[in-house]
Amino acid sequence: MFDFGTTMRGEPIAMGRTAPAPDTAAxxxxxxxxxxxxxxxxxxxxxxxxxxxxxxKPTYTSVLQILVDPTDLSVIANDLTNRSPQADSGVSIAESQARVIQSDSVLRPVVERLGLGSDDEFVREPSTNPVVVAMKDLLGLEPPPGNRDANNIALDTLRTKLGVRRAERTFVIDVYVQTLDPEKSARIANAIGDAYFAEEARARTDAARRASDALTARLTGLRRSVEEAEGKVVKYREANRLVTTSGRLLSDQQLSDLNQQLVSATIRTAEAQSRLDQARRMQTSEAGTALPEMLQSLEMQNLRQAYATLSRNTAELATRLGERHPAMAEQYAQQRDLQRLIQREKERIIETSQKDYDRAAASEAAVRKSLDRAKVETAGNDRANVGLRELERELDARRAVYETFLKRARETSEQERLNNSNLRVISAATPARLRSWxxxxxxxxxxxxxxxxxxxxxxxxLRGARRDGTQRTPAPVGARSFRAVDA
Structure with a gap:
């Protein structure tokens, strides 16, 4: 029998023992x-x-590389969408263009152009298995009827097969397309590039058209504003009798002309006075005295020449015949006749000079009188010109704005047919020779x-470790002690 009162001797029972680590030989x-x-x-x-x-199923990847230069082509000076980026903004422009490539406006035309909505790879036929349909309804995986359009499904599938990334420190964008057909991958990648360029051109054209329409609409109001300002200037001139000619007020032009006329009249009067004074001094001179050029006349020249000839002949006769010769009396009588004729011609010259002087003086007085009236009129016009100049400044300002808008409207209208974006394909997509997956x-x-x-x-x-572990496991110590006590 087993004695529960017997004191147990021997080694304690081993509750567990860690197996030794296997060596290389094991x-x-x-x-x-x-x-x-x-x-x-x-x-x-x-x-x-x-x-x-x-x-x-193997898939094939085609790559299209597009260079996006942040600086547009400098075609015209005032380009509407001209990009002249800062040194650190070129990367942002390239990243933005990468997002544009993945947008619906670029991908949807590709889906419609290539007919991807009818491609089994992009639009799978819905399952007709009742179990699958029931599970989709239960889990809410069945899309609503409005989202079952084939082009929309193909568009979502295309996004999963499309990759767009920009290489580090470059403005080159790589467009990856992965499909089951290498020809299809290359065709879709090139179509995406064409759609991207078309979208960029359309966006610039739309921007130019919007700007042109806005400017054209504004031109109507600016034109009315200019016409209103011109009407105010015309009415003000009519009310104040400010007549202009060749861009100048008529009164100012008349004043300038009268000043010139007065100078000319004063010079003519002075010349006439000088001739009159010389003619009066000439009256007391002898018949043979030389006359100033201004008093010379054809009649006077003939008389003086005849008198000089007669005086020479008389002197010769007096030397040959003597002073008391009867022939000398006739010579002296002829000299006295010529002297009377010369004196009469002098008086006529004096009278003519006097008349010229009187006319010149009268003309000068008339010009001075007209000039005085013009000065009075100009003084009044100057006061009226203060308001006129203010109206003209307002008119010039409105006209400058109108002309600027008109010129810009014409430029933006022409920019609708101009594409100056500096984008180009540096590597077209080609069918892949090797599969990518x-x-x-x-x-x-x-x-x-x-x-x-x-x-x-x-x-x-694992099998060897388990087999060796089973063979080496010893019997528990406590079991041997129990058997010894029982015996």
């Missing part, structure tokens, strides 16, 4: 014993990889073999 023995498992695992992994490569068997099969062998080795080590 690990090699386990691997050698599990060679079959390792080989079988490696072969199985290679077979599964081959089956997977055959089951997976799944990877090549040269990569997959060695990786599958290594993974299979590693898994087999792990299984072999």
């Amino acid at each position: 690990i090699l023995r386990w691997l050698r014993q599990g060679t079959g498992v390792i080989v079988l695992s490696g072969v199985t992994a290679v077979v599964l990889a081959v089956l997977g490569l055959n089951l997976l 799944p990877p090549s068997p040269k990569v997959i099969l060695p990786v599958a073999l290594v993974l299979g062998l590693g898994l087999g080795a792990g299984l072999a080590l």
Whole structure:
């Protein structure tokens, strides 16, 4: 019988003992014993990889490269959308253009142009299995009727097959398209590039058209404003009798003309006075005295020439015949006749000079009188010109704004047909020669073999460790003591 009162002697019962770590020899023995498992695992992994490569549908990727230069082409001086970015804003412009490529305005025309809505790769036929339909309804995976449009579905699918990225420190944007057909990938990538350029041109054209329409609409109001200002100027001139000619007030032009006329009249009066004074001094001179050029006349020249000839003849006769000769009396009588004629011509010259002087003086007085009236009128016009100049400044300002808007409206209207964006394709998409997914068997099969062998080795080590652990496990110490006491 088992005596519960007996004191137990001996070693205490071992509740647990940690197995010793396996050495290298044990690990090699386990691997050698599990060679079959390792080989079988490696072969199985290679077979599964081959089956997977055959089951997976290969996809092909085509790449389109677009250069987005932040600085537009300098075609005209006042371009509406001309970009002259700062040094640190070019990257932001390139990133923004990358987002534009992924927008609906670029991708939807591609879907419609290539008919991707009828492509089975982009639009899958809905399942008719009642179980699948019931599960989708239960989980809320069935889209509403309004979202079942084929083009919308194709657009969403295209986004999953599209990749747009910008290379580091460049303005080159790479557009990736991955489909089951290499030709289709290249065709879609090139179509995206065409749609992007068309969208950029359309956006610039729309911006120019909006600006042109806004300017044209504003021109009507500006034109009325200019016409109103011109009407005020005309009415003010009529009310104040401010007549202009050649851009100048008539009174100012008359004043300038009268000043010139007064100078000319004063000069003529002075000349006439000088001739009159010389003519009066000439009256007391002898008949043979030379006369100033201004008093010379044809009649006077003939008389003086005849008198000089007669005086010379008389002197010769007096020398030859003597002073008391009867022939000398006739010579002296002829001299006295010529002297009377010369004196009469002098008086006529004096009278003519006097009349010229009187006319010149009268003309000068008339010009002075007209000038005085013009000065009085100009003084009144100057006071009226203060208001006129203010109205003209207002008119000039309105006209300048109107002409600026008119010129800008014409420029923006022409820019609708002008594209100066500095975008270009530097590498068109071409059909890929190699698939992008799944990877090549040269990569997959060695990786599958290594993974299979590693898994087999792990299984072999685990089996060997379990087998050696079962053989080395000793009987519990407490069990032997119980058997001894019972005996």
